[in-house]
Amino acid sequence: MDGVFAGLGLDITIKINSRRLMNTILQKFGVTAETSPAVIRAIDKLDKIGAPAVCAELEALGVPAAAALLQKLTPAKTYTETLQQLNDFDCSEITTVWQYAETLGVDTVRLEFNPSLARGLDYYTGLIFEVMVRDQDIGSVCGGGRYDNLCGLFSKEAFSGVGVAFGFERIMMALEQLEKLPKTTTASQVLVTVFDEASIAQSLSIYRTLLEAGIASEVYLQPVALGKQFKFADQKRIPFVVVCGPDEQAQNMVSVRIMSSGKQKVIPVQQLAQYVQGYVQ
Known part of the structure; x- marks a missing residue:
């Protein structure tokens, strides 16, 4: 014991x-x-x-x-x-x-x-x-x-x-x-976060777009604090995190963070798959 x-x-x-x-x-x-x-x-x-x-x-x-x-x-x-x-x-x-x-x-x-x-x-x-x-x-x-x-x-x-x-x-x-859980690896390349209840449909749409482009992804599904969602991605070693809050949605944009460097970039939704593939490949 x-x-x-x-x-x-x-x-x-x-x-x-x-x-x-x-x-x-x-x-x-x-x-x-x-x-x-x-x-x-x-x-x-x-x-x-x-x-x-x-x-x-x-x-x-x-x-x-x-x-x-x-x-x-x-x-x-x-x-x-x-x-x-x-x-x-x-x-x-x-x-x-x-x-x-x-x-x-x-x-x-x-x-x-x-x-x-x-x-x-x-x-x-x-x-x-x-x-x-x-x-x-x-x-x-x-x-x-x-x-x-x-x-x-x-x-x-x-x-x-x-x-x-x-x-x-x-x-x-x-x-x-105590932050003693081991960091796990995952096949997922992208975590699509959920900003709030009203954003779930948009997050699912982004998730579907990534899957159709052949990019292994997952969506958090619960509208909890973004910090917790980022921590989840870090623990699972998911390299990219996508955020689509009200401001991004209004402009049909998404914010993408590269977890290894902390670099964050706002890009049009339709360019997301190409942007991720450019790093993965």
Whole structure:
């Protein structure tokens, strides 16, 4: 998992905790087995709604010393300090995983022991984890943990399992925001932009003209900011971008940018195919 995100070039934090440890802490603070699932779901909202709101929910659930419980679950500045904060509990599951991570060459700067990490689903029984991309407010991009009883619901045999899920859309969002998506190549020679809704028909007409001239082209189709359309062409390494805004349309002209040089020229629409072919050939 650490290697996957390193390969993607994402700076991550892997938060780890133990549901076994959390259950022990909750019991110590007087949380009953009946209210424990609801309490864990409330704690799971800590990053989303903040400590005061979670504390209010815990008090509504009848948790004694809710503020003290949250303070106990709040991670300290360092791994060692967090362990010291929980020195009256058995944290051996965490320390063992931490040691194995070091053995496997995981940079522990990317690891965080967070006793408040809950993973709200009830079936987790042991180690749990979440992966966050640093400096990106998009939530977790990966998460999972150990469950000792879940698989037994679908089998006559009892056996344990560990599950992990990757948030593909969030990972893609992080890669896009951090400009880490690889630039792709394309057979298209021209991207025809769309200035606004009213310009779609004109853009499609220009696109058809280029295709009829044997020039591989594509049209963006969405009237988003031109900067985004130019960025799209740059990522796909499309060498020419055509813009036909209201001013160009009024004069039956188009603006053509050569992406490699940034040179831009306004020419009549009927000369566009010839202009592009002059560069391509």
